[in-house]
Amino acid sequence: QSVLTQTPSVSGAPGQRVTISCTGSSSNIGAGYDVHWYQQLPGTAPKLLIYGNNNRPSGVPDRFSGSKSGTSASLAITGLQAEDEADYYCQSYDSSLNDSLFGGGTKLTVL
């Protein structure tokens, strides 16, 4: 069981909007540590998608957005495309564990 909890799977039809949640606690997300999001396409290395809760690196489409509130964070994807089918991971730091953590990952299926 990951300290940062993600729903194992989500799905949506092309063009739809989906959200992926990352639930933590008062020692990580709730303590004010930033949340970062990565996309891992099948058989490839992870790629940075969102950093510092809601910032997109250059080249990442604005269909991807991040938010954070309390002890949780979310990744939203609008205008879903077939190429978005991938695993998505959140990352944050936990001060009690003195460790940087990834969530368990969410598999996005585009129907």
Place this chain on the structure above:
Amino acid sequence: EVQLVQSGAEVKKPGESLKISCKGSGYSFTTYWIGWVRQMPGKGLEWMGIIYPGDSSDTRYSPSFQGQVTMSADKSISTAYLQWSSLKASDTAMYYCARLSRAETGTPADNFDYWGQGTLVTVSS
């Protein structure tokens, strides 16, 4: 262009030692922390630790990996390393190196912005 190029796949027996590498290019290798991330077969990402190539004695290990692996770097050839002294079957995984986005003052709370292609390590008798 920032690039991290990792060494090739390895097949080892339990008890053997191993050192895999990650060569950086396209940026100042000594001013950005390099991290390592494990992904066991069919599983998620695990943060292992980070090393500052500008001062290889500056390392931050995840408690889960402290004592299990050793990170090092050779700044003269812009290469970071991850090594095991005695492999176990449970070390079978894909290992990624990645660059911490914040130069010099980076911390384990920071994100990785560039990733290597991964090195598959298989440990089997």
